[in-house]
Amino acid sequence: MNHSDHVHAVAEHASAAASSPVAASWRRCLTVHGLSPEEHRSPLRLSEPEFFAAREKSADLLEEARGELDRLFTTVGKAGCCLLLTDGNGVALERRGAAGDDKDFRGLGLWSGTIWSEASVGTNGIGTAIADERAVIIHRDQHFLSCNTGLSCATAPIRDHRGRVTAAIDISTCRDDAGEMAMMLLSQAVKDAASRIEANLFRRAFSGARILLVQDGKSGPALLAIDRDDLVLGATRAARLRLNLDDRRIDAGVPAADLLNEMPAGQGEDLLDAERAALRRVLSRANGNVSLAADTLGISRATLYRKMKKLSIN
Secondary structure (H helix, E strand, C coil): CCHHHHHHHHHCCCCHHHHCHHHHHHHHHHHCCCCCCCCCCCCEECCHHHHHHHHHHCHHHHHHHHHHHHHHHHHHHHHCEEEEEEECCCEEEEEECCHHHHHHHHHHCCCCCEECCHHHHCCCHHHHHHHHCCCEEEEHHHCCCHHHCCCEEEEEEEECCCCCEEEEEEEEECCCCCCHHHHHHHHHHHHHHHHHHHHHHHHHHCCCCEEEECCCCCCCCCEEEECCCCEEEEECHHHHHHHCCCHHHHHHCCEHHHHCCCCCCCCCHHHHHHHHHHHHHHHHHCCCCHHHHHHHHCCCHHHHHHHHHHCCCC
């Protein structure tokens, strides 16, 4: 049975979607996108004005990802791999590749301005990672189109500061010796790079906030952005999953201490703790000078001494 017949046999079965993520993608390609595995098609390509517009729309992403792309390419570039950064529609915005491999990769469509969505070229690393919102390995004959079965791809989605998939980072190779273990190592590399880019984007979005790392984030960087009043301004996808957060709870205003089980010991202690912390900050900035601290607060030295005694501040 050739590749095309195999894809049809698997994807047309009623239980295809439940059998595996690849089979589910194959079925989408047939039934939703109207593609045929036997057709020879290249990825759709944006016009030059469309490509520049796509890059401009993703300017923050490109700035925060450029260093990660360069570092990753120094690791995999000499191994015959091509590196792509795409937007959330699968448009290749940035590319890294060795000059000696450019002809082969360009012929396959692994080039800036091409669209690697499932609708464009069927099951592939970029399109399927975006559609499934998870990291994937699409190895050779797991591709939908027969013309792409010489490729092996490891891809990870990248999420924005609200936890939505906004991009993808992909390593592709057409080397015959790219086995399962090699692809697993490449997959970990792109997942690590995607996590760092996500963290960069999050810190950029909340540049004026305090950023807190939440422990046990298992699906990317678990970060919270917190304002001066300890209210959560934003959370990465991993932090949202870890702390059961969504946009509604964040917009309503939730104290970080509540989320992290840092509740005060007794009723009313939260205000005392806040006042104690505020006074200690003022005293610290005054280098312990009580007179200067009192002037800063607009109160008398006697009043400040009473507050310090009440709050057990030495």
